[in-house]
Amino acid sequence: MITEADVRAALREVSYPGLRRDIVSLGMVRSVAVRNDRVHVSLTVSTEREEVPALLREAVRARLERAGAIRSEVQLLTPERKPAERDPWSGQARLAGARRIIAVGAGKGGVGKSTVAVNLALALQLTGLRVGVLDADIYGPSVPVLLGLEDGAKRARMNDHKQILPLEAYGLSVVSFGFFLGEKSPAVWRGPMVGKAVTQFSRGVVWPDVDVLVVDLPPGTGDVPLSLAQSVVVDGAIVVTTPQRLASLEAAKAVAMFTTLRVPVLGVVENMSYATGPHGHQWHPFGSGGGATLANDAGVPLLGQLPFEDGMVGDADRGAPAMVAVPESEVAIVMRSIADQVRRALQLDAVRTEGAA
Numbered sequence: 001m002i003t004e005a006d007v008r009a010a011l012r013e014v015s016y017p018g019l020r021r022d023i024v025s026l027g028m029v030r031s032v033a034v035r036n037d038r039v040h041v042s043l044t045v046s047t048e049r050e051e052v053p054a055l056l057r058e059a060v061r062a063r064l065e066r067a068g069a070i071r072s073e074v075q076l077l078t079p080e081r082k083p084a085e086r087d088p089w090s091g092q093a094r095l096a097g098a099r100r101i102i103a104v105g106a107g108k109g110g111v112g113k114s115t116v117a118v119n120l121a122l123a124l125q126l127t128g129l130r131v132g133v134l135d136a137d138i139y140g141p142s143v144p145v146l147l148g149l150e151d152g153a154k155r156a157r158m159n160d161h162k163q164i165l166p167l168e169a170y171g172l173s174v175v176s177f178g179f180f181l182g183e184k185s186p187a188v189w190r191g192p193m194v195g196k197a198v199t200q201f202s203r204g205v206v207w208p209d210v211d212v213l214v215v216d217l218p219p220g221t222g223d224v225p226l227s228l229a230q231s232v233v234v235d236g237a238i239v240v241t242t243p244q245r246l247a248s249l250e251a252a253k254a255v256a257m258f259t260t261l262r263v264p265v266l267g268v269v270e271n272m273s274y275a276t277g278p279h280g281h282q283w284h285p286f287g288s289g290g291g292a293t294l295a296n297d298a299g300v301p302l303l304g305q306l307p308f309e310d311g312m313v314g315d316a317d318r319g320a321p322a323m324v325a326v327p328e329s330e331v332a333i334v335m336r337s338i339a340d341q342v343r344r345a346l347q348l349d350a351v352r353t354e355g356a357a
Ligand SMILES: Nc1ncnc2c1ncn2[C@@H]1O[C@H](COP(=O)(O)OP(=O)(O)OP(=O)(O)O)[C@@H](O)[C@H]1O
Pocket: 106, 108, 109, 110, 111, 112, 113, 114, 115, 116, 137, 140, 142, 218, 219, 271, 272, 306, 307, 308, 309, 310, 312, 313, 314, 316, 317, 331
């Protein structure tokens, strides 16, 4: 005989389409009723993705059947009918000190998210905006190195209300998980712990009234982007990929995730698109076409293609981002063009005027 506990356990194994989180931990299960091996489950669903309700219904039915349900009914409710405390988005807030928030994500690791995030922040700053950087990569924060803030753990401070005060680098206001992680390996953090940490981290910073906050995410579609999008309003996302098909296939999952999280994808940045040989000829060490294919499939712009530049690794390791170390480099030029597009997409001019008023 299947019990209510069996049903709840089974539902914990059903993930939300496109995410790794299960529907129970997302707070979507509203009620469960069991009678004579017949199961009734009602879920609250709020999504703009048309395919989600059918996928959910099917996934729940299939899982319940495996758990021994003879007949199951899955009722899907829209958010208007669910109590506010069950709404996974109800805790979402607009950050007081940041007018717009952009997340930089990717499917695969090592494609250059952090490099793009930091240089985009600097390029946006060049257009006259006040810019903050939040390094939300709990698993491998690299912003302290990239912005020369390796002593951040020693210097970072909290105020009396336990709010984090950003450090400054190249005019940017910067906060990184790296300032606060101890010796304990964050790789073993469980989802709910990550969620709590991200919420506290994204909301508990006293930003000095920045026009735009650039958030560097860990690779993939895990708990960090989910928790971020549920804690604060993220105005747009940029997805970084390298040109090879494998990277762009992974990046497509990141695009789908942002769409599920109702974060508009502003476009794709293709990094390490080409290299220039000693005689000026260009070649493609990491393949070609991935960024364009991804952008095309997702129906979003390809914001720019950044070349692989030899000196960049060393400069980055020394805490000198390309925008600062080689401001006339091709990378810097493309980054400025990306910043202009982001500025337009987020209507940051209007944002700036709002602030001045
Ligand atoms: N266009 C480029 N030319 C040369 N080197 C680059 C370029 N972009 C990034 N790199 C180098 O590649 C490495 C990985 O970049 P980065 O740390 O930005 O990637 P990531 O996607 O944030 O990685 P992770 O998944 O670990 O967070 C760094 O050493 C960086 O300096």
